[in-house]
Amino acid sequence: xxxxxxxxxxxxxxxxxxxxxxxxxxxxxxxxxxxxxxxxxxxxxxxxxxxxxxxxxxxxxxxxxxxxxxxxxxxxxxxxxxxxxxxxxxxxxxxxxxxxxxxxxxxxxxxxxxxxxxxxxxxxxxxxxxxxxxxxxxxxxxxxxxxxxxxxxxxxxxxxxxxxxxxxxxxxxxxxxxxxxxxxxxxxxxxxxxxxxxxxxxxxxxxxxxxxxxxxxxxxxxxxxxxxxxxxxxxxxxxxxxxxxxxxxxxxxxxxxxxxxxxxxxxxxxxxxxxxxxxxxxxxxxxxxxxxxxxxxxxxxxxxxxxxxxxxxxxxxxxxxxxxxxxxxxxxxxxxxxxxxxxxxxxxxxx
Amino acid sequence: xxxxxxxxxxxxxxxxxxxxxxxxxxxxxxxxxxxxxxxxxxxxxxxxxxxxxxxxxxxxxxxxxxxxxxxxxxxxxxxxxxxxxxxxxxxxxxxxxxxxxxxxxxxxxxxxxxxxxxxxxxxxxxxxxxxxxxxxxxxxxxxxxxxxxxxxxxxxxxxxxxxxxxxxxxxxxxxxxxxxxxxxxxxxxxxxxxxxxxxxxxxxxxxxxxxxxxxxxxxxxxxxxxxxxxxxxxxxxxxxxxxxxxxxxxxxxxxxxxxxxxx
Numbered sequence: 001x002x003x004x005x006x007x008x009x010x011x012x013x014x015x016x017x018x019x020x021x022x023x024x025x026x027x028x029x030x031x032x033x034x035x036x037x038x039x040x041x042x043x044x045x046x047x048x049x050x051x052x053x054x055x056x057x058x059x060x061x062x063x064x065x066x067x068x069x070x071x072x073x074x075x076x077x078x079x080x081x082x083x084x085x086x087x088x089x090x091x092x093x094x095x096x097x098x099x100x101x102x103x104x105x106x107x108x109x110x111x112x113x114x115x116x117x118x119x120x121x122x123x124x125x126x127x128x129x130x131x132x133x134x135x136x137x138x139x140x141x142x143x144x145x146x147x148x149x150x151x152x153x154x155x156x157x158x159x160x161x162x163x164x165x166x167x168x169x170x171x172x173x174x175x176x177x178x179x180x181x182x183x184x185x186x187x188x189x190x191x192x193x194x195x196x197x198x199x200x201x202x203x204x205x206x207x208x209x210x211x212x213x214x215x216x217x218x219x220x221x222x223x224x225x226x227x228x229x230x231x232x233x234x235x236x237x238x239x240x241x242x243x244x245x246x247x248x249x250x251x252x253x254x255x256x257x258x259x260x261x262x263x264x265x266x267x268x269x270x271x272x273x274x275x276x277x278x279x280x281x282x283x284x285x286x287x288x289x290x291x292x293x294x295x296x297x298x299x300x301x302x303x304x305x306x307x308x309x310x311x312x313x314x315x316x317x318x319x320x321x322x323x324x325x326x327x328x329x330x331x332x333x334x335x336x337x338x339x340x341x342x343x344x345x346x347x348x349x350x351x
Numbered sequence: 352x353x354x355x356x357x358x359x360x361x362x363x364x365x366x367x368x369x370x371x372x373x374x375x376x377x378x379x380x381x382x383x384x385x386x387x388x389x390x391x392x393x394x395x396x397x398x399x400x401x402x403x404x405x406x407x408x409x410x411x412x413x414x415x416x417x418x419x420x421x422x423x424x425x426x427x428x429x430x431x432x433x434x435x436x437x438x439x440x441x442x443x444x445x446x447x448x449x450x451x452x453x454x455x456x457x458x459x460x461x462x463x464x465x466x467x468x469x470x471x472x473x474x475x476x477x478x479x480x481x482x483x484x485x486x487x488x489x490x491x492x493x494x495x496x497x498x499x500x501x502x503x504x505x506x507x508x509x510x511x512x513x514x515x516x517x518x519x520x521x522x523x524x525x526x527x528x529x530x531x532x533x534x535x536x537x538x539x540x541x542x543x544x545x546x547x548x549x550x551x552x553x554x555x556x557x558x559x560x561x562x563x564x565x566x567x568x569x570x571x572x573x574x575x576x577x578x579x580x581x582x583x584x585x586x587x588x589x590x591x592x593x594x595x596x597x598x599x600x601x602x603x604x605x606x607x608x609x610x611x612x613x614x
Contacts, residue, residue: 068524069515069519070518070520070523070524070527072519073521075519076516076519078512080512082515082516084513084516084517085535086534086537095517095522096520096521096522098522099521099526100521144520146520147520
């Protein structure tokens with residue numbers, strides 16, 4: 001378990017912390033924040049590339065701040081894979097094992113096993129310069145795992161990759177986490193946090209302002225900053241089902257069937273429903289919207305522009321409506337309303 | 352694009368032609384003035400061959416010992432940020448900027464037999480004045496900035512995150528330097544070594560102040576010119592230029608990396 005207490009670092013013009021953080025064994029903790037918020041700095045402090053001004057960092061009870069960076073035993077994967085260009089892929093993967101007492105024979109065996117795990121066996125003799133972005137990131141992951149870390153830190157590992165490669169690397173991260181590897185992952189990408197995290201933290205100006213399970217943090221943002229950063233609040237983990245003879249699919253949540261367009265081959269993922277595209281009405285109308293439900297208003301909250309209305313339709317969803325509409329319809333809590341949205345308002349994020 | 356029929360390009364090409372002529376004409380004239388027979392005769396002169404051997408050996412010694420000091424320091428400077436960094440860089444460039452005879456005089460003030468350092472070295476059995484050790488020191492003093500600057504630029508080009516990654520993967524700082532930073536910067540460092548060697552073996556101004564004797568080739572050329580005139584100095588000059596060319600082309604070929612490791 002990684003435990004951070006009162007961690008602080010001061011620079012001229014920027015101060016980081018105090019940060020308190022606990023990451024349990026086996027969790028995938030995603031720290032979400034805009035650039036310049038201090039999330040990469042946190043990783044550098046944990047790795048020992050930066051010296052903390054104050055505070056404690058311990059990993060499984062060992063005080064990390066007393067150890068030099070090369071003895072901390074935490075692997076790190078960088079945004080752009082920091083592969084050693086003068087070494088082959090195999091030598092890159094073997095690098096962390098060379099610093100230990102592992103025999104040459106064992107190093108070769110582990111290198112090959114890791115190469116198999118990440119489907120990079122044909123690349124072992126190649127130089128990093130000849131690899132594609134996705135291949136390089138897989139080598140980088142394999143190299144990090146070769147040191148058998150108890151924690152792996154990921155610094156925006158997907159952001160330099162194109163969409164297809166992101167899916168591939170994301171699957172590796174999910175399966176590594178499933179196998180029990182603890183992860184601390186920083187990103188500015190809300191969707192990445194949504195797809196991968198078991199726990200999330202939101203960082204702003206060097207301070208973690210909210211932390212918890214993603215469904216709690218994203219549905220109950222503690223501040224306007226968190227709400228804005230996390231964007232869409234209507235998200236649900238789903239399994240898609242095909243509709244016979246139709247290109248549309250169905251996502252079932254708590255007995256509700258939400259229809260959507262999706263050409264994804266994967267069936268596991270999240271759906272996001274755009275708050276701005278949800279229509280509320282006091283009566284059920286015939287319309288072109290294929291998703292029609294009825295529910296009760298739970299609450300509504302004033303937003304910088306318009307209002308956010310929370311409705312219970314079997315699941316809690318949020319709709320964004322103008323002040324004018326709110327007054328005209330005299331919406332209030334406990335009121336029964338019809339909720340409609342088109343297929344195109346629903347987006348599927350595959351895992 | 353250079354040879355497009357564009358009047359500006361043509362004008363610049365004309366200026367370039369004059370520039371190249373300025374560089375090549377004296378050397379070409381010198382080489383043409385020295386017949387192969389004359390070159391052979393000059394090479395057979397034991398004083399000449401001894402001076403060439405001394406120049407090459409001392410340049411190599413100066414380069415080797417300077418590398419031990421300057422290359423790690425270049426890495427440190429490339430990785431450091433401090434207020435007086437520009438001042439330190441300027442100090443390192445200083446020997447290149449000042450007249451080399453003045454550099455020799457400055458150096459002589461420190462290593463002469465009466466100075467504290469000169470006496471200390473003398474007690475250890477090392478004498479500099481009119482000795483090969485003094486020649487190496489003079490060569491190193493004026494040519495080491497070439498090695499430092501090339502190494503500094505090469506290390507600056509190695510991404511910091513690559514070194515961080517190596518540390519993170521369990522390599523100690525010294526291993527990171529020898530297994531990651533130096534191999535990645537090697538091409539630039541090697542260029543610096545070659546430039547320093549070349550500059551060192553050709554050094555005249557600082558060397559003649561510290562050691563007129565034994566003769567290095569540049570000092571011998573000067574000595575022959577003073578004693579016997581232009582014709583006599585031409586043969587040995589041509590021979591030294593020829594040897595320099597062979598040495599550098601050879602070094603470049605031997606040390607040419609199979610690929611640019613940093614792409």
